[in-house]
Amino acid sequence: MSTDSNTNFVGKAPSRVEGPKKVTGAAKYSAEFDVPDLAYGYVVSSPIAKGKIKKIHADKVLSLPGVLHVFSHENVPSLAWFDRNYKDDIAPGGSPFRPLHDDQIKFSMQPVALVVAETFELARYAASVLTVDYEQQKHETDIESKRNDGSEPGRGKTGYMPPARREDADKGLDQAEHRIRHEYIHGAQHHNPMEMFGATVHYHPDGKLTVYDKTQGVYNCQQYITKIFGLSKDEARVVNLYMGGGFGSGLRPQYELFLSVLAALELKRSVRVTLTRQQMFSFGHRPHTLQTLEMGTGPDGALLGLKHYALHETSRFEEYTENVVNWSGMLYQCPRTYLSYEVAPLDVYTPIDMRAPGAATGSFALEVAMDEMAYEAGLDPLEFRRRNYAEEDQNKKAPFSSKKLREAYDEGARRFGWDKRPMEPRSMREGNKLVGWGVAGGVWDASMQKAAAKATITADGKLTVASAAGENGTGTYTIMTQIAAETLGLPMEAVTFKLGDTTLPEAPVQGGSWTAASVGSAVKSTCEALGEKLLKLAQKMDDSPLQDAKFEDVEFVNGHIRLRKEPEQSVILRDVLQVSGEREIEADSSAMPNPLNMQKYSMHSHNVVFAEVKVDEELGTVHVSRVVNVVAAGRILNQKTARSQVLGSVVWGISMALMEETVMDHRYGRYMNHNYAEYHVPTNADIRDIEVHFVEEEDPHVNPLGVKGIGEVGLLGVAAAITNAVYHATGKRVRALPIYIDKLL
């Protein structure tokens, strides 16, 4: 792009284009759409984890004036019969849970009834007094009891990679001079986005539905409800313009969608269903995972053998998988590696992807083990990582499309002051606080999915670009506006990006850190297609200076189309539109991953995290006083929103290390701390200095934009770096998260 450009936005730091709507309360979330004649549904949840519903005493609450209906398995109409109708795009193998399908209770807090009433308050009251009789059966909810009952998953869900196994790891370990073997554990975690799941179903007079649902994928939800309820796509439009946080919890359709659509179709009126914060703990979580890491090095610190085993729960009805151990075969150079992974069914709901699924937890175990190994071998933990730097992806036996992790190490160490770190634990102190420094990092997939977009420019020079992507805080509106504006040389104010609506071209679910690559590439290609049309119109103008130019010969800059080689030869874009006489010009296109490049290269983002903790020696309290997170994730589209993604990831890592855990009382088979007061996440007072840096990483292979996605990679290594810093401060090695006070006293 030319140096005189005022329409060069990619890589800069513009503020969020939807910012004014979000800070004034004008942004509408799913449960906030004002629709006429609205009824309210309130969900009744099962108090038992396994058993049968014997009877639902609906009569009493139905006698309350204003209560419209009590939906339950006793009266739900016959719907689609086969499992495949209930399978969404993200569903793992097995039989998806069907709300209100039969009398079986499969997990605690399973929805057993939906009470619908004229007002929210009445629905809530009626739900609270609805008597339900259950026959309780013995449940199993403790993964610790399944240590010997795990099994290798079958096919797993889309994206699941069976762990790579290379040469004999035991042989490598036997030759090692230094060896470690430890178990690492973390409990279940729940996403807990601020906005609770909710749906407003607008029932139109012609029987068609507009469904405003909290989801990370409007198309995924549309295909789910059309298949279950036998609706055509035209009859079920799904919309999500703003999502109050997802973190993976909205990848699959949740039960508020099924219940609100069911109620709207049966009652033939609009219905809103919002879950409670307690019910936010009833569908999908990061699984409680037990991991064992074994590694050994030679005298020079080279890894000679590595074994990584993980076990976590799935539900009785679906086989949830995530890539927990795979990263251990590719983050460091180690030819003799044995990775194994098992799941065991329990009487809980199916786990669901939660920010960097598998990697956030797998890298925790690997990176704490690496720290332990470094100490065993008497090496600085960063130097130990450098000595085992992976020059290629050994799982795939392929070169990386780009990898600037070494540069990230250098940059992070310099910014943090790592060279001043004494090796010995308990060697730094500030008053009554022990101070410790730790390092860790990670690797994450740079993925891309097929996505489509549409672009329309009107005679006044205003461009509208649309693709049914999602905005859950990631900055989608803003980066797509930047890409579109830059591609066609327009000011950002002249561009509107539309998303989250099944009337728009299809985009993949908002997950896997792939939106920037997938939808971004589609937006770019669509704007280029529109550009070609505009060039043709420009060439029809009298005495056009662009007469013989090919598309590659021109550039769109500052509202002009001009020759790259002779920028003074230009036409004003708005003149082209005026002279053409067209009211609007439209183009659509799509983008998909390049299969050749995908085969040839390993495409991944990397990061490294340096953390400082201060531990009160008498009280055992840990404060994270400083974090430097350096990320190598290809091209950064927006420095401001990308930085916020990584800042948020650091907060998540602090949370994972020190606070977050959903605690199950196995007597009841229920998560007990199911509210924001007892499920601890950081507040403002818990957060101190966080520095984010992106290293320059050009990648011509990964996708047309050279981006790798930054929604998840920033979380990797944070919990491990803090755990390692706690060891450095106190000399105590914690291997079970979160690091509560009792583990340090």
Place this chain on the structure above:
Amino acid sequence: MSTVSTPSSADGQLRPPVPTAPVTLRINGETHTLDLAPWTSLLDALREYAGLTGTKKGCDHGQCGACTVLVDGKRINSCLTLAVLQEGADITTIEGLGSEHQLHPLQQAFIDHDAFQCGYCTPGQICSAQGLINEGKAHSEDEIRELMSGNICRCGAYVGILAAVKEVVDAKTASKQ
């Protein structure tokens, strides 16, 4: 195997809820007369009856701060008060602080410092920050962090929130001197 019933079945008929009655609230300088049940929270009155959805529901239990509004200039969790109790009070919600084309200084600072991601906790954060400024207690970074800790941000935008609030607090302090 055992049988359980929830809630444990009570004898007799259910008592019908207390009927609704007109409640007059002054919200953002405007008078709203709403037909409300006595157990309707101020939060539900705003969102479901007054059409002011800028105030958010994140827990309904006073644990997250997303529903923070100003009542007579004081920040409160609107889920923890009943609408009928606020008759006669001056209620300010996010919609009353500024608009898209006339942003309040805190709203502008939140945009400038990217003090949010998903935006769902943001109205509560901003109302809370205005309450903090009204209290006049917080000046240092540590004081702001501590006194903004009733508002959870799950996206983890705390660094930006601190910077945004500090900027406005500092500007206020400077203009007083």
